[in-house]
Amino acid sequence: MAQTNCALKLDDLFTYGQYYQWDDGERWELIDGVPYNMTPAPVRRHQRILMRMSLIVGNFLEDKPCQVYFAPFDVRLPDFGEQADDDVPTVVQPDLVVICDEKKLDDRGCRGAPDLVVEILSPSTSRKDIGIKFQLYERHGVREYWIIHPSEESLMIFTLGQDGKYGRPQGYGRGDKATSTVLEGLELDLEEVFAE
Numbered sequence: 311m312a313q314t315n316c317a318l319k320l321d322d323l324f325t326y327g328q329y330y331q332w333d334d335g336e337r338w339e340l341i342d343g344v345p346y347n348m349t350p351a352p353v354r355r356h357q358r359i360l361m362r363m364s365l366i367v368g369n370f371l372e373d374k375p376c377q378v379y380f381a382p383f384d385v386r387l388p389d390f391g392e393q394a395d396d397d398v399p400t401v402v403q404p405d406l407v408v409i410c411d412e413k414k415l416d417d418r419g420c421r422g423a424p425d426l427v428v429e430i431l432s433p434s435t436s437r438k439d440i441g442i443k444f445q446l447y448e449r450h451g452v453r454e455y456w457i458i459h460p461s462e463e464s465l466m467i468f469t470l471g472q473d474g475k476y477g478r479p480q481g482y483g484r485g486d487k488a489t490s491t492v493l494e495g496l497e498l499d500l501e502e503v504f505a506e
Contacts, residue, residue: 327396
């Protein structure tokens with residue numbers, strides 16, 4: 311994308327077809343055609359929490375049909391089912407995703423809503439994760455959205471209701487054991503997640 315920065319206008323919208331060709335060495339997300347730069351890399355604590363979450367969820371899913379992936383991993387969210395990949399205006403790289411429908415997986419990542427998305431807040435992404443991505447995941451039908459706040463050592467779990475909206479979150483703190491409705495039987499020990 312660096313090559314096109316000089317011609318970039320604030321109202322320019324992009325698609326996955328264009329995004330896939332960017333080779334500037336930086337990580338990007340597109341949300342409704344708007345590019346968001348994902349650099350610099352997350353801080354060490356963020357990565358440590360992500361590693362622990364990946365191990366816990368990955369071990370839980372062993373011998374189960376659902377699969378877990380962590381960033382960078384492209385999730386394409388088409389506006390409608392038959393939309394060509396090159397025309398998809400939204401591609402995100404959540405910190406961690408769980409996909410239970412293997413038909414959504416291909417060599418480029420996931421096409422369609424994951425069953426569960428985890429975002430770990432950082433100062434540069436918290437507004438986007440709490441606001442824009444919350445609405446995006448709700449609109450596309452992500453069944454559970456987990457937001458981890460490292461400095462507060464807390465987790466909020468939003469579950470999609472029958473009305474297609476996220477209800478009041480379940481809140482957890484260090485020392486609590488969080489549970490999931492999507493991954494029935496998973497018990498997440500937050501003491502282990504936040505341990506130094």
